[in-house]
Amino acid sequence: MQTAFPDRALTTPISEGAITGVGVGLAVAGNRPMVEIMFGDFMTLTVDQIVSNAAKFYHMYNQAVTCPVVVRTPMGGRRGYGPTHSQSLERLFLGIDNCLVLSPNALIDIPRQLGAIRRIETPAIVFENKVDYTMRPYKVPEYYKVEIGSAEFPTVAVRPERVEPTVTLVSYGGMSRILADALLRIFEETDLVPELIVPISLHPIDLGPIVESANRTGMLLAIEEGPTFAAFGAEVLAQVSEHAARPIQLGRVGAQPMPVPSVPELEDMALPSVGRVIETLRGMKKV
Numbered sequence: 001m002q003t004a005f006p007d008r009a010l011t012t013p014i015s016e017g018a019i020t021g022v023g024v025g026l027a028v029a030g031n032r033p034m035v036e037i038m039f040g041d042f043m044t045l046t047v048d049q050i051v052s053n054a055a056k057f058y059h060m061y062n063q064a065v066t067c068p069v070v071v072r073t074p075m076g077g078r079r080g081y082g083p084t085h086s087q088s089l090e091r092l093f094l095g096i097d098n099c100l101v102l103s104p105n106a107l108i109d110i111p112r113q114l115g116a117i118r119r120i121e122t123p124a125i126v127f128e129n130k131v132d133y134t135m136r137p138y139k140v141p142e143y144y145k146v147e148i149g150s151a152e153f154p155t156v157a158v159r160p161e162r163v164e165p166t167v168t169l170v171s172y173g174g175m176s177r178i179l180a181d182a183l184l185r186i187f188e189e190t191d192l193v194p195e196l197i198v199p200i201s202l203h204p205i206d207l208g209p210i211v212e213s214a215n216r217t218g219m220l221l222a223i224e225e226g227p228t229f230a231a232f233g234a235e236v237l238a239q240v241s242e243h244a245a246r247p248i249q250l251g252r253v254g255a256q257p258m259p260v261p262s263v264p265e266l267e268d269m270a271l272p273s274v275g276r277v278i279e280t281l282r283g284m285k286k287v
Helices: 016-028 040-054 108-119 129-132 173-181 184-191 207-217 230-242 264-270 276-286
Strands: 034-036 070-075 098-102 123-130 142-148 156-160 165-170 194-198 201-203 219-224 249-251
Touching: 016 034, 016 040, 034 194, 040 070, 040 123, 070 129, 108 123, 123 129, 123 173, 129 173, 165 207, 165 276, 173 184, 173 194, 173 276, 184 276, 194 201, 201 249, 207 219, 219 230, 219 276, 230 249, 249 276
Parallel strands: 034 070, 070 123, 098 123, 165 194, 165 219, 219 249
Antiparallel strands: 098 201, 142 156, 156 194
16 A cells, blocks of 8 residues: 555554544545454544544434444454453443444355445444454354344344254354354253354344244353453343243353453363353253
């Protein structure tokens, strides 16, 4: 870029706040900018621009100003990058009024997941799990099928073909591929038939497919790569308990409440695993 545009592509100090602020200004001026923050751990430096400016302009100016800035960032661990480059901070951005939070996954192609982002008029944060970058096309497990919802940012469901599911798993982003690949193992080791529901929009939540599945199975486990306190899974469980048509047995699995270690063995212990999901499901069965 510097060779092609020497007067326009300039070397400067990195400032995530300034990068995001320029994106916000461009959006207010009628453009559709996409801001990239590398890595997601440094999204904390963008919070003032997103919360105090981008998300508020629409209401502050009597709905006469839109700010369709997209802030895209890679998030998550399992690469050995250590405490400052491996966090999952999605929970810090959930619930910001007038701000979309999206998390694509490796189960279907990206255009089907994020095609609508070119049409929205609100700020949007896109969290992509960095492990998904190198994933091959998803292969559906035997006896399962993939269904794609009709919402603007559709929810993906990996459902058993021949039998009724007995437990609903809800996850998103990179964790969803790990779970989808382990559905048969989960059945073999728990005797529960899992159905996996994967929303792309984390805020607002596409609650309908989750409630519909939980009403059928009566058991719901939310799994996410970040810590579970005040996080996506907690909100899902709270809303399902409010809207479900029957009592639902609820559980959640997430990361240990600590910085993500660099050492691979310790990183594996800190982040949620299929083994912990199976252990949690076995405990739920006994209740």
